[in-house]
Amino acid sequence: MEGVVVEAEVVTGNQLGRKLGFPTANMNVALRADISNGVYRSQITIDGRVYQAMSNVGVRPSVDSTGRWLETHVFDFHGNLYGKTLTVRLLEKIRDERKFHSVSELRAQLEHDMEYCREYNNEENNMKKSVVSSFDVDHRTLREGLYLRSTYTINEQLAVLSWDLRFCAPMDRKPLEAGVVHTIEHLMAYHLRLDETIGSAIVSFCPMGCQTGFYLSTMNSVTAADIAAALTRVYNKVFPIATTDDIVGLNEIQCGNPYLYAIDATNEAMSNYIKILREVL
Numbered sequence: 001m002e003g004v005v006v007e008a009e010v011v012t013g014n015q016l017g018r019k020l021g022f023p024t025a026n027m028n029v030a031l032r033a034d035i036s037n038g039v040y041r042s043q044i045t046i047d048g049r050v051y052q053a054m055s056n057v058g059v060r061p062s063v064d065s066t067g068r069w070l071e072t073h074v075f076d077f078h079g080n081l082y083g084k085t086l087t088v089r090l091l092e093k094i095r096d097e098r099k100f101h102s103v104s105e106l107r108a109q110l111e112h113d114m115e116y117c118r119e120y121n122n123e124e125n126n127m128k129k130s131v132v133s134s135f136d137v138d139h140r141t142l143r144e145g146l147y148l149r150s151t152y153t154i155n156e157q158l159a160v161l162s163w164d165l166r167f168c169a170p171m172d173r174k175p176l177e178a179g180v181v182h183t184i185e186h187l188m189a190y191h192l193r194l195d196e197t198i199g200s201a202i203v204s205f206c207p208m209g210c211q212t213g214f215y216l217s218t219m220n221s222v223t224a225a226d227i228a229a230a231l232t233r234v235y236n237k238v239f240p241i242a243t244t245d246d247i248v249g250l251n252e253i254q255c256g257n258p259y260l261y262a263i264d265a266t267n268e269a270m271s272n273y274i275k276i277l278r279e280v281l
């Protein structure tokens with residue numbers, strides 16, 4: 001990602017930000033000639049999580065006439081950061097420093113700055129959601145397995161996880177036949193939702209158009225181990241299937257094409273995938 005990075009210890013500031021309702025994490029950047037004074041849209045990493053933020057770089061004579069300070073207001077975070085060494089990423093300078101004639105004028109400007117940063121971040125997040133990040137993977141070397149493909153954030157919170165259940169290695173050029181894809185879709189869409197551990201956290205289960213696997217979206221509480229365990233439970237409960245009666249919803253009322261299915265090939269594909277999960281997890 002772009003941006004200028006500052007990694008430094010958070011020290012006590014002048015508490016002015018706190019009085020204004022904008023508490024800040026303050027770092028000394030006296031030696032950073034590569035950063036110009038001004039207000040920035042930024043990000044800060046705290047205990048491994050990235051928070052959206054806005055930062056001010058400048059001289060604060062009332063605190064330390066020799067210092068130059070990076071003051072970062074972290075959105076949606078409450079906690080003591082003094083003494084921690086944190087990483088701030090300055091993403092975009094949004095304005096120069098300026099003098100304010102009153103506290104209320106300063107506060108109004110800070111609110112305006114914050115609104116800009118939040119709106120920009122929301123737009124960026126919305127864009128991320130529309131990107132099919134799967135296309136960034138080199139499919140020539142991709143193996144079978146269970147992959148966390150992308151994470152979606154809503155209101156700056158990690159919200160939905162998107163998983164790839166890759167049944168076939170694309171390089172092998174042996175995709176699942178359409179009947180298998182359709183049969184597994186019916187069985188998993190139904191039985192996985194009934195699973196005691198992850199059932200209520202499933203957002204969607206759907207086939208990949210390339211017929212090499214399935215997309216599973218879950219809430220962020222779910223881990224790869226949870227998914228592997230749930231798939232194994234469903235497999236033990238439902239497989240092998242013997243007749244079309246075992247395929248939930250395969251009828252003209254509930255399905256667009258109830259004549260597309262496979263019995264033996266589905267049993268084989270599921271058995272193979274469960275074995276793969278056992279090997280990789």
Ligand SMILES: [Zn+2]
Pocket residue numbers: 182186254255256257258
């Ligand atoms: Zn169907």
